[in-house]
Amino acid sequence: MSEKVRRRLPRQVREQQIIDAGMQVFSKRGYHAAVVDEIADLAGISKPMVYLYFGSKEGLFIACIRREGERLTEEFQGAAREGHGAEAQLWAGLTAFFTFVAGHRDGWVVLYRQAPEVGGEVAAEVTRQRSSVMAAVTGLVASSSPGGASEEAEFVAHALVGAADSLTDWMERHPGESPERVTLRLMNMVWIGMRSALRGEVWTPPSGEGA
Amino acid sequence: MSEKVRRRLPRQVREQQIIDAGMQVFSKRGYHAAVVDEIADLAGISKPMVYLYFGSKEGLFIACIRREGERLTEEFQGAAREGHGAEAQLWAGLTAFFTFVAGHRDGWVVLYRQAPEVGGEVAAEVTRQRSSVMAAVTGLVASSSPGGASEEAEFVAHALVGAADSLTDWMERHPGESPERVTLRLMNMVWIGMRSALRGEVWTPPSGEGA
Amino acid sequence: MSEKVRRRLPRQVREQQIIDAGMQVFSKRGYHAAVVDEIADLAGISKPMVYLYFGSKEGLFIACIRREGERLTEEFQGAAREGHGAEAQLWAGLTAFFTFVAGHRDGWVVLYRQAPEVGGEVAAEVTRQRSSVMAAVTGLVASSSPGGASEEAEFVAHALVGAADSLTDWMERHPGESPERVTLRLMNMVWIGMRSALRGEVWTPPSGEGA
Amino acid sequence: MSEKVRRRLPRQVREQQIIDAGMQVFSKRGYHAAVVDEIADLAGISKPMVYLYFGSKEGLFIACIRREGERLTEEFQGAAREGHGAEAQLWAGLTAFFTFVAGHRDGWVVLYRQAPEVGGEVAAEVTRQRSSVMAAVTGLVASSSPGGASEEAEFVAHALVGAADSLTDWMERHPGESPERVTLRLMNMVWIGMRSALRGEVWTPPSGEGA
DNA sequence: TATGAATGAGCATTCATTCAT
DNA sequence: GATGAATGAATGCTCATTCAT
Numbered sequence: 001m002s003e004k005v006r007r008r009l010p011r012q013v014r015e016q017q018i019i020d021a022g023m024q025v026f027s028k029r030g031y032h033a034a035v036v037d038e039i040a041d042l043a044g045i046s047k048p049m050v051y052l053y054f055g056s057k058e059g060l061f062i063a064c065i066r067r068e069g070e071r072l073t074e075e076f077q078g079a080a081r082e083g084h085g086a087e088a089q090l091w092a093g094l095t096a097f098f099t100f101v102a103g104h105r106d107g108w109v110v111l112y113r114q115a116p117e118v119g120g121e122v123a124a125e126v127t128r129q130r131s132s133v134m135a136a137v138t139g140l141v142a143s144s145s146p147g148g149a150s151e152e153a154e155f156v157a158h159a160l161v162g163a164a165d166s167l168t169d170w171m172e173r174h175p176g177e178s179p180e181r182v183t184l185r186l187m188n189m190v191w192i193g194m195r196s197a198l199r200g201e202v203w204t205p206p207s208g209e210g211a
Numbered sequence: 212m213s214e215k216v217r218r219r220l221p222r223q224v225r226e227q228q229i230i231d232a233g234m235q236v237f238s239k240r241g242y243h244a245a246v247v248d249e250i251a252d253l254a255g256i257s258k259p260m261v262y263l264y265f266g267s268k269e270g271l272f273i274a275c276i277r278r279e280g281e282r283l284t285e286e287f288q289g290a291a292r293e294g295h296g297a298e299a300q301l302w303a304g305l306t307a308f309f310t311f312v313a314g315h316r317d318g319w320v321v322l323y324r325q326a327p328e329v330g331g332e333v334a335a336e337v338t339r340q341r342s343s344v345m346a347a348v349t350g351l352v353a354s355s356s357p358g359g360a361s362e363e364a365e366f367v368a369h370a371l372v373g374a375a376d377s378l379t380d381w382m383e384r385h386p387g388e389s390p391e392r393v394t395l396r397l398m399n400m401v402w403i404g405m406r407s408a409l410r411g412e413v414w415t416p417p418s419g420e421g422a
Numbered sequence: 423m424s425e426k427v428r429r430r431l432p433r434q435v436r437e438q439q440i441i442d443a444g445m446q447v448f449s450k451r452g453y454h455a456a457v458v459d460e461i462a463d464l465a466g467i468s469k470p471m472v473y474l475y476f477g478s479k480e481g482l483f484i485a486c487i488r489r490e491g492e493r494l495t496e497e498f499q500g501a502a503r504e505g506h507g508a509e510a511q512l513w514a515g516l517t518a519f520f521t522f523v524a525g526h527r528d529g530w531v532v533l534y535r536q537a538p539e540v541g542g543e544v545a546a547e548v549t550r551q552r553s554s555v556m557a558a559v560t561g562l563v564a565s566s567s568p569g570g571a572s573e574e575a576e577f578v579a580h581a582l583v584g585a586a587d588s589l590t591d592w593m594e595r596h597p598g599e600s601p602e603r604v605t606l607r608l609m610n611m612v613w614i615g616m617r618s619a620l621r622g623e624v625w626t627p628p629s630g631e632g633a
Numbered sequence: 634m635s636e637k638v639r640r641r642l643p644r645q646v647r648e649q650q651i652i653d654a655g656m657q658v659f660s661k662r663g664y665h666a667a668v669v670d671e672i673a674d675l676a677g678i679s680k681p682m683v684y685l686y687f688g689s690k691e692g693l694f695i696a697c698i699r700r701e702g703e704r705l706t707e708e709f710q711g712a713a714r715e716g717h718g719a720e721a722q723l724w725a726g727l728t729a730f731f732t733f734v735a736g737h738r739d740g741w742v743v744l745y746r747q748a749p750e751v752g753g754e755v756a757a758e759v760t761r762q763r764s765s766v767m768a769a770v771t772g773l774v775a776s777s778s779p780g781g782a783s784e785e786a787e788f789v790a791h792a793l794v795g796a797a798d799s800l801t802d803w804m805e806r807h808p809g810e811s812p813e814r815v816t817l818r819l820m821n822m823v824w825i826g827m828r829s830a831l832r833g834e835v836w837t838p839p840s841g842e843g844a
Numbered sequence: 845t846a847t848g849a850a851t852g853a854g855c856a857t858t859c860a861t862t863c864a865t
Numbered sequence: 866g867a868t869g870a871a872t873g874a875a876t877g878c879t880c881a882t883t884c885a886t
Contacts, residue, residue: 008864008870032243036856046872051857113324118241151385155396158381159374166373170366185366189408190401197400247881257847259883268881452751454665458860468868470862479860535746540663577803577818584799585792592791596784607788611830612823619822641849641885669877679851684878850884856877863871 015053015063018043022064027106031061031118061118062125068107069129073136075100080140090144094160095183097137101164102171102179112165137161145198152198160190226264226274229254233275238317242272242325242333273336279318280340284347286311291351301355305371306394308348312375313382313390323376348372356409363409371401437475437485440465444486449528453483453540483540484547490529491551495558497522502562512566516582517605519559523586524593524601534587559583567620574620582612648686648696651676655697660739664694664751694743694751695758701740702762706769708733713773723777727793727820730770732812734797735804745798770794778831785831793823 009017021043025034036057040047054060079096083089101108111129118126134157141160142153163186171177220228232253236245247268251258265271290307294300312319322340345368352371353364374397382388431439443465447456458479462469476482501518505511523530533551540548556579563582564575585608593599642650654676658667669690673680687693712729716722734741744762751759767790774793775786796819804810 011870014870030241030243032241035854047856048858048872049870052871057856155378155381156400158377159397159400162373162375162377163370164373166369166376167366170369174362184413185408186370188413189367189370189404191404193400193402193404197396202395202399246879258881259847260845262882263846452663452665454663457858469860470868471866473861474867536663540666573807577800578822580799580803581796581819581822584795584797586795588791588795588798589788592788606835607830608792610835611789611792611826613826615822615824615826619818624817624821644849647849668875680877681851681879682849685850690877847886848884849886851880851882853880853882855879858876859872859874861872861874863869865868865870 011053014043014045014049018045018050018053018060019064019067022060023068023106023110026061026064026114027109031114031122036060058120058122061122064110065122065125065129068104068111069132072097072100072104072107072111073132077136077140086144090140091187093137093140094187095180097161098164098167098183098186099179102168102182105168108165108168134158134161141194141198145195152200156194156197160186163190222264225254225256225260229256229261229264229271230275230278233271234279234317234321237272237275237325238320247271269331269333272333275321276333276336276340279315279322280343283308283311283315283318283322284343288347288351297355301351302398304348304351305398306391308372309375309378309394309397310390313379313393316379319376319379345369345372352405352409356406363411367405367408371397374401433475436465436467436471440467440472440475440482441486441489444482445490445528445532448483448486448536449531453536453544458482480542480544483544486532487544487547487551490526490533491554494519494522494526494529494533495554499558499562508566512562513609515559515562516609517602519583520586520589520605520608521601524590524604527590530587530590556580556583563616563620567617574622578616578619582608585612644686647676647678647682651678651683651686651693652697652700655693656701656739656743659694659697659747660742664747664755669693691753691755694755697743698755698758698762701737701744702765705730705733705737705740705744706765710769710773719777723773724820726770726773728813728816730794731797731800731816731819735801735812735815738801741798741801767791767794774827774831778828785833789827789830793819796823 018039021039022034024042025039029035029038034057036047036050039060040050043050050057050060054063076093076096080089080093083092111126111133114126134154137160138150138154138157141156142150145153167182167186171179171182229250232250233245235253236250240246240249245268247258247261250271251261254261261268261271265274287304287307291300291304294303322337322344325337345365348371349361349364349368352367353361356364378393378397382390382393440461443461444456446464447461451457451460456479458469458472461482462472465472472479472482476485498515498518502511502515505514533548533555536548556576559582560572560576560579563578564572567575589604589608593601593604651672654672655667657675658672662668662671667690669680669683672693673683676683683690683693687696709726709729713722713726716725744759744766747759767787770793771783771786771790774789775783778786800815800819804812804815
């Protein structure tokens with residue numbers, strides 16, 4: 001039990017509370033190590049409620065993944081719509097995306113760092129949400145590059161998402177850096193090459209002697 | 212039991228066999244979902260042997276992480292040493308790195324996709340190995356950019372490692388692409404920006420007005 | 423919820439509805455495997471109503487047993503009263519008894535095939551109702567045999583009841599047979615011997631050689 | 634833990650011990666109310682052993698049913714083989730059967746008084762064993778009646794088994810009666826009618842008019 | 845060296861039962 | 866009178882770990 005205990009909440013509210021608690025615990029411990037008791041405690045309810053609302057630990061996990069995936073997609077797509085012009089949209093979208101990844105560690109961790117240990121129904125939903133996120137990023141990238149092949153855009157999206165993911169670790173050791181500033185640095189590093197990559201241009205590696 | 216059962220092997224060989232089995236199971240199932248019985252079976256020995264050699268499941272996992280981290284570092288540093296000239300070294304090192312990541316899914320997964328669910332001793336070793344890997348990449352990047360600040364190099368290294376990680380997923384859906392070719396595409400995308408990023412040059416995002 | 427939901431029914435009607443539902447579920451699943459939720463659902467009410475009316479699952483089960491035991495006793499005693507003369511009464515009673523057993527599987531199952539799994543209050547009521555049924559059958563048997571010892575009649579009653587019970591299984595695989603016909607067959611098999619048994623006559627088993 | 638604890642027993646012995654304990658608990662409590670802990674305790678082992686040997690509570694129950702069904706069948710068929718001549722065989726077999734039922738309450742209860750509450754795999758095995766027992770009795774009955782239709786024999790077998798079952802209750806209240814003596818009484822009651830029943834002879838119930 | 849036998853501890857899940865409305 | 870919301874208390878099952886041989 002935490003804080004002020006409010007009993008008899010409407011179903012919808014309780015559901016969100018439980019998902020909130022689930023997100024925390026799942027992201028901190030991982031799916032298997034997460035214990036339903038802890039989630040229930042954190043949500044300020046008893047264990048059976050979790051099962052009443054979500055049917056199983058797996059069911060709760062799926063609900064968590066779904067909500068977080070949808071939030072992520074919506075959030076950065078919303079941001080993208082704000083921009084005027086393809087480039088500005090891409091910029092705004094990626095900033096939002098990065099901000100989200102940096103600011104919602106829990107959600108991101110659950111979505112992107114729990115893959116191998118889960119199976120069955122869960123794996124399907126994880127895949128679905130990830131695809132959805134990746135598709136959104138890919139779409140954003142593609143739209144900023146009129147004639148670009150979609151395969152190129154997909155490649156770029158994967159690289160960007162992976163970089164963003166990894167940079168959240170970097171950020172943890174550089175607390176001064178704001179997500180915006182990290183986005184800026186990443187964009188600086190990638191922007192030019194990305195444009196030419198999307199145009200299909202190929203650069204040749206330097207051969208030290210013969211390599 | 213797998214294949215031909217060879218009894219009374221020297222300690223060193225047994226150890227490696229068990230680690231091999233551990234890598235497979237840990238990477239397939241994740242640390243918690245991995246069951247020691249399965250590992251023992253796969254290694255063709257009985258469970259108590261695992262405990263005799265590694266003390267605990269955690270001990271085995273640490274051994275796995277250590278071996279894999281060292282292998283990864285060594286492999287791509289060895290490759291880097293082959294190149295002549297800073298750029299060529301970076302290129303060779305990153306190719307080796309990428310090839311390793313793509314070709315040793317098991318090792319990579321265990322090292323880089325199991326973080327949140329483990330704690331204690333394990334977390335320390337994971338951090339240590341990851342840092343070691345990251346330091347090697349950072350060093351490679353830094354050495355190719357004489358005057359670059361190390362913070363910049365670290366940033367670039369994180370971005371590269373993350374991108375490489377994520378692109379292994381992309382590769383799974385594009386079986387035709389060789390690691391070399393993926394490296395080439397990634398380098399194309401990053402090379403120019405990376406150089407200027409390392410020089411501390413800052414590019415300004417497009418404003419919403421003019422695309 | 424089943425059918426049309428009728429609210430605000432008088433207590434007596436509700437009670438019977440709940441017992442009806444209880445009989446179905448208890449007989450289908452057994453006492454322990456029966457779930458109060460299912461009973462409430464089937465009765466078209468909410469779970470707390472069950473507790474309001476019967477206090478506990480056990481209370482409901484006792485009510486079920488009681489009603490069914492009384493019905494069974496009454497039904498076949500009523501039939502017995504119709505007959506003129508001791509033999510005819512026995513015949514009519516046993517036919518009614520058998521018809522009941524065959525036609526009210528639910529009730530019979532609850533009364534006669536749930537013994538070992540229940541305890542406490544329930545066991546007492548089960549015993550009471552069974553004794554009552556058995557006493558009625560015994561009485562019927564005894565009255566048809568003027569001078570017979572009551573112990574003989576009790577023995578015969580047990581045999582008859584057990585046979586009838588078991589034959590309900592047989593009937594399930596011979597759907598063409600009516601309860602009347604099965605009664606006839608059973609009576610054929612037992613009638614003569616029963617009379618002499620009640621008279622205390624003893625027959626000696628055949629000795630194959632010496633047995 | 635009971636009595637002297639003997640550890641490290643060979644698998645076969647432990648298995649039988651666990652089944653013994655299972656029989657006791659299942660027959661006393663019924664399948665659902667039986668608690669695996671109690672069974673393990675009674676067997677003098679820890680719960681995981683039960684699961685190691687039988688996989689699940691259901692698995693243990695199936696093992697119990699199987700062993701008891703086979704024992705019952707074998708025992709009374711063995712006895713039947715002793716007799717010389719059809720009648721004597723029937724007599725010997727039925728005595729053995731009855732003796733078994735009376736003497737192995739546990740086994741009998743588990744086999745014949747747990748039907749409705751179990752489902753799935755268990756139900757199948759229960760059905761199989763019961764059929765096997767019933768088939769053996771039917772065979773015995775049929776063989777004593779050369780030209781009898783098998784349907785008649787089956788009918789008679791059901792009646793006999795049911796009567797025997799029910800009479801075990803009667804015996805509990807008449808401790809002085811030996812199984813042999815009860816068998817004798819039952820045979821007395823049934824023998825003559827059974828023979829004519831097997832011949833297909835039909836007797837007509839007394840009409841209400843003349844007694 | 846190597847293992848079959850055994851277990852303590854924990855976890856997901858269920859269910860009879862009770863409030864607060 | 867009637868119920869949606871909530872829970873304490875079990876219970877089946879698993880797994881890392883350890884003896885005894």
